Amino acid sequence: MTRLLRSLLLTLLCPAFFGAVAQAAEPLSVEIVGAGASQIPIAIAPLSSEPLLPEGLSDVVAADLNRSGLFRLIDASAISPRPADIAQLNVAEWRNRGTDAMLIGRVNPLPGGKWEIQVRLVDLAKGSQLLGLSYSIEGRQVRTTAHKIADAVFEKLTGVPGVFSTRIAYVTRQAKRFELLVADADGFNPKPVFTSAEPIISPRWSPDGGRLAYVSFERKKPVVVVQTLNNGQRQVVADFRGSNSAPAWSPDGSRLAVTLTRDGSSQIYLMPATGGVPERLMKTSPANDTEAMFSADGKFIFFTSDRGGGPQVYRIATNGGTAERLTFEGDYNVSPRPTPDGRGFVFIQRYAGKFRVMVQDLVNRQVLPLTEGPADESPSLAPNGQLVLFGRLLGGRGELSAVSIDGRTRQRLSLSAGDAREPAWGPLGQ
Amino acid sequence: MKHTITNILLLSAVAVALGACASKKPASQATASIEDRNAAAASSQSDAGKAGKDDVVARTMDDDGSGDVAGAPAARQIFFDLDQYTIKAAYQPVVQATADFLKSRPKVKLIVQGNTDDRGSREYNLSLGQKRAEAVRKALGVLGVADDRVEAVSFGEEKPMAECANESCWSKNRRADIVYQAR
Numbered sequence: 001m002t003r004l005l006r007s008l009l010l011t012l013l014c015p016a017f018f019g020a021v022a023q024a025a026e027p028l029s030v031e032i033v034g035a036g037a038s039q040i041p042i043a044i045a046p047l048s049s050e051p052l053l054p055e056g057l058s059d060v061v062a063a064d065l066n067r068s069g070l071f072r073l074i075d076a077s078a079i080s081p082r083p084a085d086i087a088q089l090n091v092a093e094w095r096n097r098g099t100d101a102m103l104i105g106r107v108n109p110l111p112g113g114k115w116e117i118q119v120r121l122v123d124l125a126k127g128s129q130l131l132g133l134s135y136s137i138e139g140r141q142v143r144t145t146a147h148k149i150a151d152a153v154f155e156k157l158t159g160v161p162g163v164f165s166t167r168i169a170y171v172t173r174q175a176k177r178f179e180l181l182v183a184d185a186d187g188f189n190p191k192p193v194f195t196s197a198e199p200i201i202s203p204r205w206s207p208d209g210g211r212l213a214y215v216s217f218e219r220k221k222p223v224v225v226v227q228t229l230n231n232g233q234r235q236v237v238a239d240f241r242g243s244n245s246a247p248a249w250s251p252d253g254s255r256l257a258v259t260l261t262r263d264g265s266s267q268i269y270l271m272p273a274t275g276g277v278p279e280r281l282m283k284t285s286p287a288n289d290t291e292a293m294f295s296a297d298g299k300f301i302f303f304t305s306d307r308g309g310g311p312q313v314y315r316i317a318t319n320g321g322t323a324e325r326l327t328f329e330g331d332y333n334v335s336p337r338p339t340p341d342g343r344g345f346v347f348i349q350r351y352a353g354k355f356r357v358m359v360q361d362l363v364n365r366q367v368l369p370l371t372e373g374p375a376d377e378s379p380s381l382a383p384n385g386q387l388v389l390f391g392r393l394l395g396g397r398g399e400l401s402a403v404s405i406d407g408r409t410r411q412r413l414s415l416s417a418g419d420a421r422e423p424a425w426g427p428l429g430q
Numbered sequence: 431m432k433h434t435i436t437n438i439l440l441l442s443a444v445a446v447a448l449g450a451c452a453s454k455k456p457a458s459q460a461t462a463s464i465e466d467r468n469a470a471a472a473s474s475q476s477d478a479g480k481a482g483k484d485d486v487v488a489r490t491m492d493d494d495g496s497g498d499v500a501g502a503p504a505a506r507q508i509f510f511d512l513d514q515y516t517i518k519a520a521y522q523p524v525v526q527a528t529a530d531f532l533k534s535r536p537k538v539k540l541i542v543q544g545n546t547d548d549r550g551s552r553e554y555n556l557s558l559g560q561k562r563a564e565a566v567r568k569a570l571g572v573l574g575v576a577d578d579r580v581e582a583v584s585f586g587e588e589k590p591m592a593e594c595a596n597e598s599c600w601s602k603n604r605r606a607d608i609v610y611q612a613r
Contacts, residue, residue, distance in 0.1 A: 266557035
């Protein structure tokens with residue numbers, strides 16, 4: 001679907017929403033520029049009585065699943081009458097249209113301006129129910145509920161949790177105004193978190209999704225800030241002599257790894273996430289170390305170091321020990337992000353002058369390019385490990401893109417105005 | 431810089447007014463956080479000199495530390511080659527002049543801000559900018575400037591002088607900026 005058409009469609013579907021956010025920030029729009037090889041054919045039928053809802057629900061579910069690249073949508077928008085139960089569904093007809101699974105359901109008005117949403121995921125080969133879900137919601141929860149349904153369908157059919165209910169953080173620049181925003185994973189509902197005349201980089205979600213750590217240049221040098229999202233409270237947790245940057249949360253949310261230059265060169269330190277005394281991770285590191293990132297189990301810290309000459313990816317046990325070099329191809333490998341399953345890591349490689357997103361398997365050491373560049377940076381893995389969100393520079397302007405972990409599906413998320421960079425994908429279950 | 435100029439102009443106006451009153455007392459209006467800037471103010475603000483050469487002293491307020499220090503050397507940028515962090519011989523005079531000025535003005539401190547071009551990782555570029563700033567800080571140390579008077583920080587690729595897509599432009603962004611602080 002083209003961006004224009006999609007924007008138009010969304011505008012028609014939810015004018016109130018667009019009006020509400022117009023002043024705050026432009027929503028991201030999503031365009032899929034490729035598709036996976038094997039896709040599950042699925043039909044998402046409009047729910048019975050769905051027009052009673054203040055905004056569309058089934059189309060949001062369909063858009064989510066389509067965006068994942070793992071599904072091929074069979075159009076069921078014109079189905080009549082709309083089946084509320086399996087008994088009302090012509091299973092054979094839809095099976096003959098090549099659909100493996102179908103989502104059907106109904107909307108029931110409840111007292112007090114609420115609604116009951118019932119959905120059933122049908123296995124068309126067997127004509128049986130794979131999933132039955134019921135929600136009692138208010139009008140403002142339609143999109144949220146649609147994302148939850150999409151998550152459940154995704155997990156049922158792929159075996160992997162969906163990430164449609166998660167949020168992303170990113171930074172926009174418009175002229176000399178920098179803004180840190182949080183939006184739904186589909187780019188909707190962008191909310192400014194912090195605005196500054198100075199640059200903002202490296203936003204990182206706390207594991208519980210309640211706080212963002214980031215680097216702000218508001219004190220005419222980089223300092224590390226932790227901001228609580230529900231009350232906006234900001235705390236500068238690292239403002240030591242020199243530069244303070246590259247925050248990373250420990251998996252339990254209690255500690256931050258940060259890069260400080262108080263000892264001269266860039267070094268990684270661990271400190272309480274609420275501020276306090278930093279302790280240097282590697283007492284004898286010979287060079288510049290930065291871009292720390294904890295492994296999902298917290299046992300390792302991945303980082304970038306130029307101890308071997310050019311920048312390469314290393315890891316070290318969080319308790320100390322000897323750093324192990326992980327990348328060997330090329331002279332510029334940076335920004336490691338361990339995958340949630342602990343099997344590998346995503347990083348940025350300079351190859352023939354182009355910066356591209358790569359993935360490396362820690363078990364078999366296989367290295368695969370996910371993008372071609374030329375100026376891709378700041379990768380961030382979805383919490384289910386299936387997608388990598390990253391920033392790319394195109395003609396001096398930044399935009400956000402996502403690529404599936406197998407490199408087969410690409411999406412572009414572009415702001416209608418300004419310049420977006422530094423994406424960070426939030427955790428599950430926010 | 432702009433603020434400093436505004437302050438100088440404002441205070442010059444005060445000086446003019448006071449001069450017109452033919453006061454014989456030195457102006458003491460200027461408030462707590464002031465630094466005597468006679469020589470510099472006179473050279474750059476001829477109005478102040480004309481208004482009360484002998485009896486009225488124009489003073490400029492200290493700025494917030496991000497602005498200028500009068501009399502400081504004008505050359506405040508050191509450019510680096512690609513992936514290089516050593517100060518080229520051509521910029522040694524800049525370092526020398528900076529060190530000489532700091533020795534003559536014991537209260538002045540400075541921040542050295544390292545910068546890089548915009549290619550590659552933002553965080554890694556911060557560490558590269560830091561290396562450039564550190565190189566300048568160490569060079570000043572060799573010339574006898576006390577360690578606690580110079581803070582090396584990095585802006586990485588975040589504060590380009592020019593937005594670019596070619597080498598002649600990128601080279602403008604591979605630099606260290608010297609920023610004086612009167613505080």
